[in-house]
Amino acid sequence: MLKFQEITKVFKTDLIAQPFTALNDVSFEIPHGSMVGFLGANGAGKTTSLKIIMDFIRADKGRVEFDSSMGKNKIEVFKKIGFLPERPYFYPNLTGTEFLMFMGRLSELPREQIKKQVAVWAPRFKIEHALERPLKTYSKGMLQRVGFLATIIHEPELIILDEPLSGLDPIGRKELKDVIVEVHRAGKTVFFSSHIVSDIEEICDRVIFLKEGKLVYDGAVDSLMNSGKQNDYLIKFRSVGNISLSAPHHNWQHFPGNLNVITVNEAAKSAALQELVGGGVEITGVELIKPSLEEIFYKIRTQ
Amino acid sequence: MNILEKILIVAKYTLKEILKSKVLYITLVIGVALMIVTYVATEFTYGVPEKVSLDFGLGMLSLSSIGISIFMGATLLPNEIDSRTVYMVISRPVPRWVFITGKVVGLIGVLAVNFAILSTMTLACTYLLGGQIDQTIIMAILFTLLECILLLLLVVFFSLFTNNILSSSISVVILLLGHAVQETQQTTFVQNRELLGKILSFYHLVLPGFYKLNLKDFVIYNQSIEASYLWGSFIYGATYSAFLFLMIIYLFNKKNLD
Numbered sequence: 001m002l003k004f005q006e007i008t009k010v011f012k013t014d015l016i017a018q019p020f021t022a023l024n025d026v027s028f029e030i031p032h033g034s035m036v037g038f039l040g041a042n043g044a045g046k047t048t049s050l051k052i053i054m055d056f057i058r059a060d061k062g063r064v065e066f067d068s069s070m071g072k073n074k075i076e077v078f079k080k081i082g083f084l085p086e087r088p089y090f091y092p093n094l095t096g097t098e099f100l101m102f103m104g105r106l107s108e109l110p111r112e113q114i115k116k117q118v119a120v121w122a123p124r125f126k127i128e129h130a131l132e133r134p135l136k137t138y139s140k141g142m143l144q145r146v147g148f149l150a151t152i153i154h155e156p157e158l159i160i161l162d163e164p165l166s167g168l169d170p171i172g173r174k175e176l177k178d179v180i181v182e183v184h185r186a187g188k189t190v191f192f193s194s195h196i197v198s199d200i201e202e203i204c205d206r207v208i209f210l211k212e213g214k215l216v217y218d219g220a221v222d223s224l225m226n227s228g229k230q231n232d233y234l235i236k237f238r239s240v241g242n243i244s245l246s247a248p249h250h251n252w253q254h255f256p257g258n259l260n261v262i263t264v265n266e267a268a269k270s271a272a273l274q275e276l277v278g279g280g281v282e283i284t285g286v287e288l289i290k291p292s293l294e295e296i297f298y299k300i301r302t303q
Numbered sequence: 304m305n306i307l308e309k310i311l312i313v314a315k316y317t318l319k320e321i322l323k324s325k326v327l328y329i330t331l332v333i334g335v336a337l338m339i340v341t342y343v344a345t346e347f348t349y350g351v352p353e354k355v356s357l358d359f360g361l362g363m364l365s366l367s368s369i370g371i372s373i374f375m376g377a378t379l380l381p382n383e384i385d386s387r388t389v390y391m392v393i394s395r396p397v398p399r400w401v402f403i404t405g406k407v408v409g410l411i412g413v414l415a416v417n418f419a420i421l422s423t424m425t426l427a428c429t430y431l432l433g434g435q436i437d438q439t440i441i442m443a444i445l446f447t448l449l450e451c452i453l454l455l456l457l458v459v460f461f462s463l464f465t466n467n468i469l470s471s472s473i474s475v476v477i478l479l480l481g482h483a484v485q486e487t488q489q490t491t492f493v494q495n496r497e498l499l500g501k502i503l504s505f506y507h508l509v510l511p512g513f514y515k516l517n518l519k520d521f522v523i524y525n526q527s528i529e530a531s532y533l534w535g536s537f538i539y540g541a542t543y544s545a546f547l548f549l550m551i552i553y554l555f556n557k558k559n560l561d
Contacts, residue, residue, distance in 0.1 A: 048561075054394050057559040075396045083394035089386035093323035094316065102316045106395040108304045134323070150391065 001070065001158060001189050002030040002053065007062035009048055022048040023059070024213045030158070030191050032067065035184045037200030037221070038193035039297060040210035046193040047086060049210070050162050054083055070157065079108065082156035086163040086193075088147050092136035096127060096146050099135060100153060107154035117153045124179060125149055141172040148176060152183055159183065161192035165199055177203055197297045201225075209297070224296060231266045235273065236285040243279050247272035263289070309397055313405020318412040326371065330417045333363045334424050341428040353434030354523075360425025361443060361519050368417055368451040369478070375410050376458030377471040384560055393560075400552045407459065407548065411452055418448050439528060443518040449540045450516040454478055456547040457511065463554045480506065481513030516540050 009023040023045045030036050040046045051057045053064050055074070071077040090099055097118070104114035122128035125145040130138060138146065144167060151159060164180070165173045181203055184190045194200055200207055200221070207224060209217035217224055238258045249272055251263040260281075264272045269286075276283060291299075321327075340359045344352040383389035383406075392402050422444045426436055454474060461470035487493055488503050515536045521528050 051561060054390070056390060056393070057561050075398065078394065079396045081394060083390065085387040085390040088388065088391060090388055090391070091316070091320045091386075093320050098316065098319065102312065103391060103395070105312045106309060106392060106397050108396060147391070154395075 001032040001067045002191070003065040004028050004030075004049065004053065005063050005065065007049070007052060007059045007064070009045075009052060009057070009059050022213050023052075025062070026210065026213070026215045027062075028208050028215060028218045030189060031206075032069075033187060033189055034206050035181075035190045035204045036192075036206045036208060037204035038191060038208050038210070039195070039197065039200055040193075041195060043212075044210040045213040046195075046210060047162055050083075050160060050193060053160065054081075079154070080157040082151040082154065082159045084147050084151040084159075084161045084164055087167065088143065090135045090143060090147065093134050095134055096131035096138070099146065100131075100150055103150040104153045109154055114153065117155075118149070121149050121152070125175070140167045141169060144168055144172070145176065148179070156188070158189045158191070161190070163194055164192055165194060165196060173199070225290065227296070230289060230291070232263050232289045233266065233269050234261055234263055234285070234287050234289055235269075235276070235283065236261050236287075237276055237281045237283045239279070239281040243276075243281060245272060245275055247275050259284070306398075306401055309401050310405045310408060313392065313397070313402055314408035314412060317406050317409025318416075321375065321409070321413045322416065326375070326413070327417065327420075329367055329370070330420050333367050333421060337363060337421070337424050337428060341432065345432060353429050353432035356432055357425060357429045357434060357440070358523060360421065360428060361440075361447070361522065364418065364421040364425060364444065365447050365450075365519070367421065368414055368447065369454060371414060371417055372410075372451045372455040373458055373471050373474060375413065376455045376474070377462050377467045379406055379410065379459055380462050380555075381467055389560060399556050403552060403555045407456070407551070410455055414448065414451050414455065418444065439518065439522050439526075442528065442533060443522045446516045446518045446536065446540070449537070449544070450513055453511055453513070453516070453540055453544045453547070456544055456551065460547050460551050460554070463551065463558060477510055478513055481511050482517065483514075484512060485514050511543050512539070 005027050007023050007026050008021070011020045011022055013020070026045070026049065038046050038049070048057070052059050055064075066077045070080050091102075094102065100118050101111070101114055104117070105111070109117075118131070122131060125148070127138075127142055127145050127149070130142060135143065135146070144164065148161075148164060151161070159180075161180075165176060168176060177199065180190055180192070184203075204221055206219065207217065207221050208215070209224075237260050239260060240258060243260075245262070247264065248268040249262045249264045251261075253261045255261065262272070273283065273286070337356070337360050341352070341356040344355040344359075348355050380389075389402070393399055426440070429440075430436055457477060458470055458474040461473050465473070484503060484507055488500065488507070493499050493503060516539075518528060518536075520526070
C-alpha cells in the first residue's frame with residue numbers, strides 16, 4: 001500500500017549550526033490491511049517520516065510510493081488517506097459540527113453523508129453533547145476524539161495517526177484503541193506512531209522501530225517478542241521449612257505466606273521441578289518469562 | 304467537486320473562524336468612536352462638520368483595515384502550522400495552492416466586512432450632516448480596500464520566510480515608504496543627490512507605490528479624478544497584487560511545513 005524508500009532527511013537550522021540528520025536511509029513498507037505501529041523515542045524521526053509521507057516536507061533523498069490501487073495522482077491518493085497530526089488544536093472558534101463539516105466537505109463528501117457519519121461516530125466518541133460548542137471549550141481528550149472522527153469521516157483506506165493516544169486518560173485511551181481496532185477489522189490499513197510501547201504491543205501486528213533516524217526493526221510484533229525471549233522459566237512454590245536446591249537456578253525470591261519464586265533455564269527446569277516435588281513443596285505455578293515489548297524497546301534503545 | 308468549490312469552502316470557514324473571534328470588535332469600537340466624533344463635530348466645528356466626520360471616517364477605515372491586514376497576514380500561516388490545522392486540510396484532496404488561495408480569499412472577506420461596516424457608517428454620518436456622497440468618495444473607499452489587499456498579500460509573502468514580528472515590521476516600513484516615496488523623490492535634497500535618486504527610483508520600480516492607491520486627498524480637497532488616473536492606479540494595484548499572490552502560491556508550494 002505504501003513504500004517508504006531509502007529516505008534521508010537532513011535539517012539545517014541555520015548557517016552556523018551543524019546539519020542534523022533526522023532520517024538516514026530509512027526504508028519500510030506498509031502492507032495493505034495491516035495495523036503497523038511506528039515506534040521510537042522522542043526525536044527518533046517518526047513525525048518527520050509521517051510528514052514526508054504526507055508531503056508536508058520533502059526528503060533530501062529517496063521516495064514515497066503509494067500502491068496503484070490508491071490512485072494515479074496525489075489528489076486521488078489523498079482522498080483515500082485519513083491523517084491525524086500530533087496534538088492538534090484545530091480552529092478554536094468553530095464548533096465541533098462546523099469543523100467536521102469543513103473536513104468532510106474538503107474530502108468531497110456530501111453534507112448528508114457527513115451528518116450521517118457524525119451521527120454514527122459522535123456517540124461512540126462521547127462528543128455528541130459538545131458538537132455545537134466552540135472547539136476552544138473542548139478538553140484535550142475531546143479534541144483528540146473529534147480529530148479522530150474527522151480523520152475517519154470519509155472512510156479512508158489508509159489511516160495515518162501521529163501519537164493518537166498521547167494526552168488521553170486511561171479510559172480515553174482504551175476507547176480510542178477500541179475504535180482503531182474496529183476500523184482496522186473493517187479492512188482499513190492503520191499506521192500509527194507512538195512512543196508508548198504497550199499500546200503497540202496490544203493492538204499492532206507489525207512494528208517499525210526507529211532509533212536516532214535509522215531503522216532498527218521492521219517486522220511482526222511476535223518475531224520481535226520472540227527475539228527477546230531468553231527461555232527462562234519462573235517456578236513458584238510454597239515451602240514450610242528451609243529447602244535447598246541442587247539444580248541450577250538463580251534469583252531466588254522469598255515472599256510472605258512461604259511463597260518462593262526461582263528462575264531456571266529450560267534445561268534445568270525438569271530437574272528443578274522433580275527435586276522440589278520430591279522435597280515435598282507445593283508447586284503453585286510454572287511460567288515462561290516473556291519480556292514485554294517495552295523491555296525489548298528499552299534494551300534496543302540503550303544498546 | 305471542482306477546485307473553485309474547495310477554495311470557497313476554505314474561504315468560508317476561514318471567514319467564519321475570524322468573524323467569531325474578537326478581531327472585528329475593533330471595527331465596532333471604531334464605529335462607536337465615529338458616531339461620537341460626528342456628534343462632537345456638529346457641536347464644535349463651524350460650517351464643515353460633515354467634512355470632519357468624513358475625514359475621520361476614512362482615516363479610521365484605513366487605519367483599522369491596515370491593522371487587520373498586518374495582524375491577520377502575519378499570523379495566518381504561522382498559526383496554521385503551530386496549531387497543525389494546515390496538516391488537517393492539506394492531508395485531504397486539497398492542493399496547497401487551493402488552501403492558500405482559500406485562506407487569502409477568507410481574509411479578504413474579513414477586510415470586506417470591516418469595510419462594509421465602517422464605510423456604511425462613515426457615509427451615513429456624512430449624509431446625515433448634509434454632506435454629498437459622490438463618486439470620488441466611493442472610489443477612495445474601494446482603492447483603500449485595494450491598498451489593504453495589497454498590504455495583506457505583502458505581509459503573507461514575508462511571513463513565508465520570516466517570523467511574525469519581522470514580516471509585520473518589514474511590511475509597515477514598506478507601507479510607509481510606499482506612501483512617501485513619490486514626494487521624497489521630488490524634494491530638492493534628493494534631486495541634488497544622484498545616487499539617492501537612483502536608489503529611490505529602483506525602490507519605486509520594485510516595491511509597491513502605495514501612494515498610487517491613496518485617493519483620500521482628492522476627497523478632502525474636493526478634487527475630481529481623471530478616469531485614466533483611476534484606471535492606471537487600479538491596474539497597478541491589481542497587477543502588483545496578482546504578482547504577489549502568484550509568488551505566495553509558488554513559495555507555499557515549495558515550503559517545508561515543519
